[in-house]
Amino acid sequence: MNTNTQLSGSTLVIGGTGKTGKRVIQGLRKREVQVRLGSRTAELAFDWEDQATWHTALKGIDSVYLTYYPDLAVPKAPSDITEFCKIALHYGVQHIVLLSGRGEPAAQQCEDIVKASGIAWTIIRASWFNQNFSEGAFCDMVVAGVLALPISDVVEPFVDTDDIADVAIEALTVDGHKNKLYEVTGPRLLSFTDIAEELSKGLNRKIEFIPISIDAFKNEMIKQNTPADMIDMLLFLFGEVLDGRNSYLSQGIEDALGRAPKDFSEFVKTL
């Protein structure tokens, strides 16, 4: 952990209403950093679909917490990230902290674009979030008590978005994190059966995990009117990324913060 210089200036938090972004905003404000929210609902709206809004959002900004939506693996991400970095450089941005996805070659391509942008960078390469079960795609399943997902016994090092935000805040406010990559995971490898057990224990009610086929999953998402881009992303994640390639732990939280990551059982206590 570095405890040197407090950095100053305005920080744009893209995805600032999302699972990591809102925590980054809270933490930066606590450290009295000037923050600008970057999302479609912000006062100065930022929309990945409208490049004019990127200019408005980046004017007067020194550093950026960059999350891409829906995922760095979508085909247009590399061109959007390339253009975004060019505009950021033009407006004098000095540091980009990029949230990336672990085990996704397309996300790693976007990391390379940020690294080559001419702007100092920090990359937070994250495994699956704990908060997907409380604020994200699987929240309704947890409420209904059935995690019906197209996966079997693969184990994942689920990571907490509080920890990801802490790494981003540290990188944005304290010297020593520029041009570093932190691969962040939780402290334990868990299967979806383990996740259902942990949720059942913590919530004191039965949460069942039922493995289903990818087609059954897709049909259920369509029935629930899930947006098409979200369905595509989930099919990509379950069909490709969750194949065991991420079934190992990394030290990014310890390296950046000098402390252990939060366990899934601690996350469940916050529900």
Ligand SMILES: NC(=O)c1ccc[n+]([C@@H]2O[C@H](COP(=O)([O-])OP(=O)(O)OC[C@H]3O[C@@H](n4cnc5c(N)ncnc54)[C@H](OP(=O)(O)O)[C@@H]3O)[C@@H](O)[C@H]2O)c1
């Ligand atoms: N979820 C995971 O387990 C996980 C793991 C590793 C990496 N990641 C990466 O994290 C990133 C965020 O994913 P997430 O699922 O966790 O979402 P999220 O950050 O919880 O929410 C999405 C955010 O993006 C904003 N947004 C949505 N559409 C937008 C648009 N067209 N233009 C500008 N902002 C937009 C939303 O705000 P408004 O609605 O106000 O615009 C919201 O702030 C993705 O790149 C993903 O690959 C996620």
